Amino acid sequence: MKKNQVYCEKTHRVPRWLRSLWRSKTGLIGLLIVLTVTICAVFAPYIAPYSPSEMHPVDMLVPPFFSEGGSTRYLLGTDNLGYDILSRIIYGARVSLLIGVLSVVVAGVIGTLLGLLAGYYGGILDGIIMRITDAFHSIPRTLLALVAVVLMNGSLVTIIIVIGVTGWITYARLIRSEVLSLRQREFVKAAITIGTPDWQIITRHILPNVFSSFVVVSTLAVASSIIAETSLSFLGLGINPPDISWGFMLSIGRNYLSSHWWVATWPGIALTVTVLGIMFLGNWLRDYLDPHNQGL
Amino acid sequence: MGEYLLEVNHLSKYYKARGKGLAHANQLLRAVDDVSFKLRRGEVLGVVGESGCGKSTMGNTIIRLLEPDNGEIIFEGHDLAKMNRHELRKYRADIQMIFQDPFSSLDPRMHVFDIIAEPLRVHHTVSGKELEDRVLNLMEVVGLDASYAQRYPHEFSGGQRQRIGIARALALQPKLVICDEPVSALDVSIQAQILNLLEELKEKMQLTYIFIAHGLPSVKYISDRIAVMYLGRIVELADTKELFAHPLHPYTQGLLQAIPIPDPNLRKSDAERAIMGGDIPNAMKPPEGCYFHPRCPYATADCCNESVGGPPILTEVRPGHFVSCFHAKEFAEK
Amino acid sequence: MSSDVLLKVKNLNTYFKTENGLLQAVDQVTFQVRKGELLGIVGESGCGKSITSLSIMGLTAKNCVVEADSIAFENKELTTLSDKERRDLRGGDMAMIFQEPLTSLNPLFTIGYQLEEAIRCHNKISRSQASELAVAILEKVGIARAHEILHEYPNSLSGGMRQRIMIAMALVNDPSLLIADEPTTALDVTIQAQILQLIRNLMREFGTAVMFITHDLGVVAEIADRVMVMYAGQIVEEADVYDLFAHPYHPYTSGLMGSTIQVQQEKQVLQTIPGTVPSLTKMPKGCRFAPRCPYAAEACRVTMPELEELPDGRRIRCLRWKEKTHNG
Numbered sequence A: 001m002k003k004n005q006v007y008c009e010k011t012h013r014v015p016r017w018l019r020s021l022w023r024s025k026t027g028l029i030g031l032l033i034v035l036t037v038t039i040c041a042v043f044a045p046y047i048a049p050y051s052p053s054e055m056h057p058v059d060m061l062v063p064p065f066f067s068e069g070g071s072t073r074y075l076l077g078t079d080n081l082g083y084d085i086l087s088r089i090i091y092g093a094r095v096s097l098l099i100g101v102l103s104v105v106v107a108g109v110i111g112t113l114l115g116l117l118a119g120y121y122g123g124i125l126d127g128i129i130m131r132i133t134d135a136f137h138s139i140p141r142t143l144l145a146l147v148a149v150v151l152m153n154g155s156l157v158t159i160i161i162v163i164g165v166t167g168w169i170t171y172a173r174l175i176r177s178e179v180l181s182l183r184q185r186e187f188v189k190a191a192i193t194i195g196t197p198d199w200q201i202i203t204r205h206i207l208p209n210v211f212s213s214f215v216v217v218s219t220l221a222v223a224s225s226i227i228a229e230t231s232l233s234f235l236g237l238g239i240n241p242p243d244i245s246w247g248f249m250l251s252i253g254r255n256y257l258s259s260h261w262w263v264a265t266w267p268g269i270a271l272t273v274t275v276l277g278i279m280f281l282g283n284w285l286r287d288y289l290d291p292h293n294q295g296l
Numbered sequence B: 001m002g003e004y005l006l007e008v009n010h011l012s013k014y015y016k017a018r019g020k021g022l023a024h025a026n027q028l029l030r031a032v033d034d035v036s037f038k039l040r041r042g043e044v045l046g047v048v049g050e051s052g053c054g055k056s057t058m059g060n061t062i063i064r065l066l067e068p069d070n071g072e073i074i075f076e077g078h079d080l081a082k083m084n085r086h087e088l089r090k091y092r093a094d095i096q097m098i099f100q101d102p103f104s105s106l107d108p109r110m111h112v113f114d115i116i117a118e119p120l121r122v123h124h125t126v127s128g129k130e131l132e133d134r135v136l137n138l139m140e141v142v143g144l145d146a147s148y149a150q151r152y153p154h155e156f157s158g159g160q161r162q163r164i165g166i167a168r169a170l171a172l173q174p175k176l177v178i179c180d181e182p183v184s185a186l187d188v189s190i191q192a193q194i195l196n197l198l199e200e201l202k203e204k205m206q207l208t209y210i211f212i213a214h215g216l217p218s219v220k221y222i223s224d225r226i227a228v229m230y231l232g233r234i235v236e237l238a239d240t241k242e243l244f245a246h247p248l249h250p251y252t253q254g255l256l257q258a259i260p261i262p263d264p265n266l267r268k269s270d271a272e273r274a275i276m277g278g279d280i281p282n283a284m285k286p287p288e289g290c291y292f293h294p295r296c297p298y299a300t301a302d303c304c305n306e307s308v309g310g311p312p313i314l315t316e317v318r319p320g321h322f323v324s325c326f327h328a329k330e331f332a333e334k
Numbered sequence C: 001m002s003s004d005v006l007l008k009v010k011n012l013n014t015y016f017k018t019e020n021g022l023l024q025a026v027d028q029v030t031f032q033v034r035k036g037e038l039l040g041i042v043g044e045s046g047c048g049k050s051i052t053s054l055s056i057m058g059l060t061a062k063n064c065v066v067e068a069d070s071i072a073f074e075n076k077e078l079t080t081l082s083d084k085e086r087r088d089l090r091g092g093d094m095a096m097i098f099q100e101p102l103t104s105l106n107p108l109f110t111i112g113y114q115l116e117e118a119i120r121c122h123n124k125i126s127r128s129q130a131s132e133l134a135v136a137i138l139e140k141v142g143i144a145r146a147h148e149i150l151h152e153y154p155n156s157l158s159g160g161m162r163q164r165i166m167i168a169m170a171l172v173n174d175p176s177l178l179i180a181d182e183p184t185t186a187l188d189v190t191i192q193a194q195i196l197q198l199i200r201n202l203m204r205e206f207g208t209a210v211m212f213i214t215h216d217l218g219v220v221a222e223i224a225d226r227v228m229v230m231y232a233g234q235i236v237e238e239a240d241v242y243d244l245f246a247h248p249y250h251p252y253t254s255g256l257m258g259s260t261i262q263v264q265q266e267k268q269v270l271q272t273i274p275g276t277v278p279s280l281t282k283m284p285k286g287c288r289f290a291p292r293c294p295y296a297a298e299a300c301r302v303t304m305p306e307l308e309e310l311p312d313g314r315r316i317r318c319l320r321w322k323e324k325t326h327n328g
Helices: A016-021 A025-042 A087-121 A122-135 A141-151 A156-183 A186-194 A198-234 A246-256 A264-289 B021-025 B053-061 B086-093 B112-122 B128-141 B156-170 B188-205 B216-222 B240-245 B249-258 B329-334 C047-059 C083-089 C111-122 C127-140 C159-173 C187-207 C217-223 C239-244 C251-259 C297-303 C322-325
Strands: B004-016 B028-040 B044-048 B068-075 B093-098 B176-180 B207-211 B225-230 B233-239 B314-319 B321-323 C005-018 C022-033 C038-042 C064-073 C095-099 C177-181 C210-216 C227-229 C235-242
Touching: A016 A025, A025 A087, A025 C210, A087 A156, A087 A264, A087 B004, A122 A156, A141 A156, A141 A198, A141 C235, A156 A198, A156 B086, A186 A198, A186 B093, A186 B112, A186 B156, A186 B240, A186 B321, A198 A264, A198 B112, A246 A264, A264 C095, B004 B053, B004 C227, B028 B053, B028 B068, B044 B053, B044 B216, B053 B176, B053 B207, B093 B156, B093 B188, B112 B128, B112 B156, B156 B188, B188 B216, B188 C251, B207 B216, B216 C127, B225 B240, B225 B249, B233 B240, B233 B249, B314 B329, B321 B329, C005 C047, C005 C210, C022 C047, C022 C127, C022 C210, C022 C235, C038 C047, C038 C217, C047 C064, C047 C095, C047 C177, C047 C210, C064 C210, C095 C159, C111 C127, C111 C159, C127 C159, C159 C187, C187 C217, C210 C217, C217 C239, C227 C251, C235 C239, C235 C251
Parallel strands: B044 B207, B044 B225, B093 B176, B176 B207, C038 C210, C038 C227, C095 C177, C177 C210
Antiparallel strands: B004 B028, B004 B068, B225 B233, B233 B321, B314 B321, C005 C022, C005 C064, C227 C235
16 A cells, blocks of 8 residues: 555635535536626626617628637627627526526426425325326416416516426425435434424424425526526527527527528527536535435 | 333334235234333333344333323423423423434534533523533533633544433433443443443433343343334333343343353353344234244244234243243243 | 365455545455355354455455455466456356245246356257256256246245255256355245255265354254354354354353354343444454453453464463363
8 A cells, every 4th residue: 555545634714515516526616607697697787788678770690709700899699680799698597597486486496385385295295296296297388478478577577477386396206206215214213202292293293304405406406497497588488588598599590590500509508508517516415415425 | 209210111112114905904014012110219220132123212111202102201390291391391301312423413614612511501490500510420420621612513522422311311310321322332441431421421320221232242231121122012121130141031031142252161052052043023023922922943833823913021020030022931940 | 185175265355445544344264164054154244245245256346355365176277267267167166046036037037048148158968958958957956846947936935945046056967065144044944954955965965064154043953963153253263063062262252152042941041242243444453352251361351362273173362261171
């Protein structure tokens, strides 16, 4: 055994999660991407070169700066109405992140509550809740969005509710199965024999132990919400101008794919990179929070 | 108040089988089948048996973690089996349980202090400084250093976690403690520590134990009386000394023969060793008549006759010695 | 190597790779197994007995580093073998059975398939011949309806049956050494008795040597010829089974025996060994058992005792064993 490999407990000044992140290259990349997108969303007015609603009728369909005919004034080019694509992508991050996060909150609250009840009490309650999840599972999101848009207007709130209400199923199923297995753990049985009332068992014992799964699912759910919003906006059922959405940008760019590739490509790349970044981060988070890795 | 702390009469717990077709429709898994015994204050009743014998299920049913299908659980004169959850709550403090698995019987996200304090908090027994004193005192009583109070379960060894579980069970000063295989998952030297601790606590806090285990040695060490279970039924019940000196039920004899003795000079040759053959039968389809007859070296036609109409009943054949066997009287006379 | 020594292990060291360096799990383990004998390796959790056997078989996980001066099996040096040569040895001349047969048997394949696979891995014979051999070995291990069992899946069988099948799979290629890692720990006591009897009979019939790992002193007393006691990754004592139980020299050995419930005795005061096994990250300097030892002196806490070999064949790792045995 080499001398320098002798076991030596080091006291680290760097916190554990940071060290773990450093070791996981994809996790690090994910975090950087998410940070970048968040900064874009929060500081959009300070970062974007132009306002997203600033039209430049003179410079319509200008290619990106590295292409022939492009200019450094519009780094990623402009679209058919002369909007600067880069600025719109930066502002679009706001919408994506906002909708992604808030719809997850809606879905999370509904799904966790129902999953908890189904898993803990079982029996008829479980049966009813599971049948409800099956019913919701079969509702096409697009159809619901269409109905919602007709009934209410296609505002931010509407989209959040639509995605949230169709997305709670994953939570419910996951939380339910975690609770089912936790229910069988001896420490829950011990709490029952002590005489702890049900609501205390749920809040004190069950919830903290499903927390890490909840966090991991939430991270990944944000990614899928963003994709959902993009699809809806692409179909015109989501965000409408003056709000900017990558999905909306995609729907415009669709008509120019063969002639002016950049109009659709940049929002597409922004979407892909964002979702990938969230996935990487979510995967790292799942491994980090895994009880086995913590010696639990 | 009667002389018995606990009286269990004809306790049964069944599980319904889910099978295909009419043939399986009424199949019942008799996890606990017509179990009766009486427990005196300060006594340790050992319950021993192999897998599928129902000992753990019986323990869980007595404490109402599982609902009994039949029978009475009379604790200090009150039938626990018939109470609803609200009435039961008053008795929760009197009957506590120590669990088998030191790794899953403690909430991994709670401090040791909170784990032991939970029973006291739930019943609003004490609070503030008094609570703190009680918890630290309990830790001391089970041999845990008070400085460990803010640690998490995963920082302790199996034996220490079991001590935490014991402290939690004793927090409400119960009268009856059901020990469900408390030492099975521990190393031998730690088993000895915990067994000695349990004995000491029994004297100090005037407890009564039901000690469930699948290994006879630990049951022998700590129990005053032993009940041997097979496929949901008690097949023999006697004082510890009596059981080892005169085991009457063939299953008990087989069990005793099978225990490996830690002394090579007492090795038996294969001829002397009467190793019990066969496997434990499927609990869903127990044999006709006496459940044990397919493996029994003394079985006769009477034992499995349909006319017998069910397994034998636990009867007293010697003073304080109960056996469930059709030939019990003959064995007792030998 | 003399002709009756089957396995000779010299200075085996196994380490775990962690983010803080290498943790030693097995420390300078040296021992032999002779032909036809049963060596019992006894110790509690964390003593390194399982890792030792896995290291010898070459089955350690990726985060383990195994180093040894020599591991010689039937005069073949195992440390220099290629992976393929190691595989040929496994299941052939050197076989292993584990504690939990359910995880050792593949639930998706029939017993017959798995047995035949084990046979044909090491013998170039046809499937029908392998099938016959399978039936024969199943009957040898006491399974009555061997022909029917060939078509069953592991999940539908009891623990005892599965362990018998594991033993059959291990013995079907007539190994000279069987390593059994706590094979009866998960079984009921009556089934354990059957399996122990089976192992004894098979040893007599096939002449197989067995390395039997367990934490149960009773089991060791029942079947072992020689016993090796391990503590915190080291061998602390080794002796003939009768000698060891009559006169345990090492305080840990006598402590273990004192903590074991002697069912045959009327009354017993159970002794305990205070404290717990040291964690791998915080090994004491000097003798590893000193913090828990009733005989520990200052020298014990400073110097690590060497494993001494005594004229009667016993080995003992203790600075004060002479005084201890004179004082009883």
